[in-house]
Amino acid sequence: MTIRQPVWPWRRAAAWLALLAPLFYLSYGLANWLAAQRAANGTLPSVVFDWERQIPFVDWTIFPYWSINLFYGLSLFLSRSRHRIDRHAARLLTAQAVAVSCFVLWPLQFSFGQPAADGAAGWLFAALRSFDQPFNQAPSLHIALAVILWDWYRQFTPRVWQRWVLHLWTLAICVSVLTTYQHHFIDIPTGALLGVLCVWLWPLSPQPALWSCWRVRADxxxxxxxxxxxxxxxxxxxxxxxxxxxxxxxxxxxxxxxxxxxxxxxxxxxxxxxxxxxxxxxxxxxxxxxxxxxxRVNACWWTRQLPARVEVRPGLWLGRRPSEAEWLAAGKPALVSLCAELPLPAAVRQRSRCLPLLDLVAASPQQLGRMARMVQAQRHAHPDGTVWVCCALGFSRSAAAVMAWLLRYQPALDVVQALALTRQARPQLVLGPAWLAALASMRRTPDSGEPP
Structure with a gap:
């Protein structure tokens, strides 16, 4: 049986490039023109530190500076996934829109001029000055695009040496905005922030974009x-x-x-x-x-004098998010994490399942049912049925998950008994009326049998 490779969607990539490229030069040029009009009526501000005047002008760094144009256009044609191409283009488009908006609303000016350059570098500087002016500073769109392209090209560079080439190329671009006298330092962290925001906002995975998850809660x-x-x-x-x-x-x-x-x-x-x-x-x-x-500091402070885990039932442990050393010392148990804000150590993830929940917010009965099924699945997955249920402190989310399992798979227990049993093992647990009401509602709801 042969597996058909997805058709290369080059037309989609070309359509995105046909939109993005003209939009880049038109919007960027418009922001430059507006800033020039303001500069004609008075000096635009600059955000510059004294030490920046010690940065040398290195004309040959115009080559990595310009190289981003090539990698920008090429990037859209590398993937065979329409979804990934669309998300990558959305990142580029978002960076463009936000940066240009900042240039218009908060125009800044580069505060010292560029020395003359000769040869091929001089030709590239002349080409750059034909459409660029000493405006459009913070956030640096160049840096934002470099971050986005770096994350995009990582999926096509599986080997270690390829990754290092990619890292060095990105670093060269970031340094070049200073050594070509195109940007002041403040533009680099603000540009990097914009790039990371775009990557965060538009996942390349099949997950929904974050903006589509926007639901205002009245809780x-x-x-x-x-x-x-x-x-x-x-x-x-x-x-x-x-x-x-x-x-x-x-x-x-x-x-x-x-x-x-x-x-x-x-x-x-x-x-x-x-x-x-x-x-x-x-x-x-x-x-x-x-x-x-x-x-992390808060979790360490509140649990500094407590054991990392306690046993509620044979093979059922409740506790804080473990370190790798604590997990190894416990015999590499299966893990269920309910923590949205603290990632698990890399070595622990091989035996872990995570249902991210917001801290200090009670879960829904449906989420509690899923927690119970996840704990049960992890107990079956481990050779001796040992599972460590954790959150940041081990006081509420993980305690509720343990109670949910007790109520679902120990049907003789009611909410009061399950709470007493869990509190006996972990006296510090904090489960308010909202948690207990959700647990009671979950107990009355038949198990849907859906996978965790």
Whole structure:
């Protein structure tokens, strides 16, 4: 039996290129023209640090700078998946729209001129100046596109040396925006942030795009938590732009908290981009890094004097998210994670299943039923039936999953008995009325038999 390869959708790729290429030059040129009109009536601002004047002008770096044009056009023709081509094009289009909007709303100017260049480098600089001007600074669209293309080309570079070539090429492009005197430093992290946001927003996998998961929840607890995170983001932004200088790095944790707030308001656990084995996508790791660090510290603090796991029933363990060393010391048990905000260690994922849930928010009866089936499936998958059910602390989500399993597969127990049994093993558990009501509703609902 022969497996037919998907037809190469070159017409679709060509159509996207026919849209994106003219749009790039038209919108980019329009933003340049508008900035030039403002500059004619007064000097546009620049965000530049004193140390940037020590950066040397290296004319030959115009070659990696220009190379992004070639890789941009070629990228659309490499995949045989229509879905992936569409998602990649959506990333490019989103970066273009956001960057140009920033150029129009907040125009900046490069503050010192370019020295003369000779030879082939000089010809490329002349070609660049024919349509580019010292505007369109932050966020650097060049950097944003480099990040998007780097993530795209990774799927076509399976070998180690190919990956290193890709990494070095991306690094050369990022450095070239400084050494060709096209951008100031502030444009690089802002451009990288835009690129990572586009990758986060448009998964290449069959998962829905995050914007399609937007559903505003009226749940009071979720709105309260979202308001707390949004307030923190606003305070950090005020400090960043009020103090300036090094304080501008506070924009990163502000963006991180803003995304967490959006997750609670509308995106749900999908906004953390956690897969079914507890691995968080690299774009979410980068965007949420300050929040993830705080979440790790918080988990360590609250569980510092507690055992990593406790036994509720023979072979059924409840606890916090384990480290690799704790998992190995426990004998490599099967794992069920309910944590959306903290990924599992790489070695642990081989025996793990993850159902990402938002912290401090009660699950639905349907989700609790799925938790119970997932725990049962993992018990069957492990040779001796040992399974470790975990979340960040082991106080609520994982405790509810253990109770859901007890109620589903130990039918003699009711909610009160299951709670007492779980609390006896883990006295610190926190399950409020919303959790208990959902558990009671799940117990009354017949098992659907759907796969976990």
């Amino acid at each position: 009071r607890q979720r709105l309260k938590l979202a308001a707390c995170y949004a307030t923190g983001a606003a305070l950090l932004l005020a400090c960043a732009f009020g103090a300036g200088g090094v304080a501008l790095w506070l924009v990163w944790p502000a963006v991180s908290l803003c995304i967490v707030a959006l997750n609670y308001v509308a995106l749900g656990a999908r906004g953390f981009r956690m897969d079914r084995h507890g691995n968080m996508h690299w774009s979410a790791r980068c965007l949420l890094a300050p929040y993830l660090l705080a979440a």
